[in-house]
Amino acid sequence: MPEPRGLAIVGYGKMGKLVEQLAPEFGFRVALKLDEFNNANFEGLTAENFRGVDVALDFSIPSAVRRNAEGIAALGVNLVIGATGWLDHLEAVKRAVERNGTGAVWSPNFSIGVNAFFRLVAEAARLLAGQPEYGAWAWEIHHSTKKDAPSGTLLKLVEEMKKAGYGRSIDTASNRAGTHPGTHEIGFDSAADTITLRHTARSREGFARGALQAAQWIAGKKGFYEFSEVVFR
Numbered sequence: 001m002p003e004p005r006g007l008a009i010v011g012y013g014k015m016g017k018l019v020e021q022l023a024p025e026f027g028f029r030v031a032l033k034l035d036e037f038n039n040a041n042f043e044g045l046t047a048e049n050f051r052g053v054d055v056a057l058d059f060s061i062p063s064a065v066r067r068n069a070e071g072i073a074a075l076g077v078n079l080v081i082g083a084t085g086w087l088d089h090l091e092a093v094k095r096a097v098e099r100n101g102t103g104a105v106w107s108p109n110f111s112i113g114v115n116a117f118f119r120l121v122a123e124a125a126r127l128l129a130g131q132p133e134y135g136a137w138a139w140e141i142h143h144s145t146k147k148d149a150p151s152g153t154l155l156k157l158v159e160e161m162k163k164a165g166y167g168r169s170i171d172t173a174s175n176r177a178g179t180h181p182g183t184h185e186i187g188f189d190s191a192a193d194t195i196t197l198r199h200t201a202r203s204r205e206g207f208a209r210g211a212l213q214a215a216q217w218i219a220g221k222k223g224f225y226e227f228s229e230v231v232f233r
């Protein structure tokens, strides 16, 4: 059996703990865990800590992603970014990965089903773009501890609709309540009918498995990728 690869878990919250449990199934050994206690000011991003780490997986908080990504790329380590709410820094993170010749995969949603859903929604938007009687909405609900709203996934769905040519306004709403792992809904409505497209996550496990699949794929590679490019290549 091949030696397990070294994994750094950055952000040891709900997702980080799940990734830790599932990592051995994907051929990873957890070599390092960084959290708010040992990395609040990014002091955990040292060559010594990252010795033996092949891939780092960031499920931390929106405000930490850019500095984590820049520090990890500078250490020559590949990265998977699962945290959301950092897209204002996308170009800076991409530049850091390219400058250091490392690899990274990011996605606001590592569920395979949601990545298929992005494409289904884009196709519906493309078909209805030229039918002005149809208005559109975008809605999501998540657990009450989620820090960003609207979710990164909802923003991506709206962006895909626009890219597909849907130029009219898209009314967007978010709810935060209970322990819900995430539902996203896109709808089109006219005087004649309603189309509702909905993805419902049953648990966080699909996100963790997708992120670990991305970590397996990026190990030893260079370049900056979005997960949908990896899943549907």
Ligand SMILES: NC(=O)c1ccc[n+]([C@@H]2O[C@H](COP(=O)([O-])OP(=O)(O)OC[C@H]3O[C@@H](n4cnc5c(N)ncnc54)[C@H](OP(=O)(O)O)[C@@H]3O)[C@@H](O)[C@H]2O)c1
Residues within 6 Å of the ligand: 010, 011, 012, 013, 014, 015, 016, 034, 035, 036, 039, 040, 041, 042, 059, 060, 061, 062, 064, 081, 082, 083, 084, 085, 107, 108, 109, 110, 111, 146, 147, 148, 204, 207, 208
């Ligand atoms: N892409 C996907 O498929 C997907 C799926 C689920 C969730 N997410 C995203 O992943 C992120 C984590 O979700 P979660 O539910 O696991 O949240 P969570 O339970 O709040 O976990 C985040 C953890 O990161 C810690 N942290 C804060 N600053 C840090 C730093 N500088 N370095 C390392 N860790 C730090 C937090 O500590 P404090 O609590 O003290 O701040 C917390 O323990 C969120 O952005 C969420 O939206 C993405």
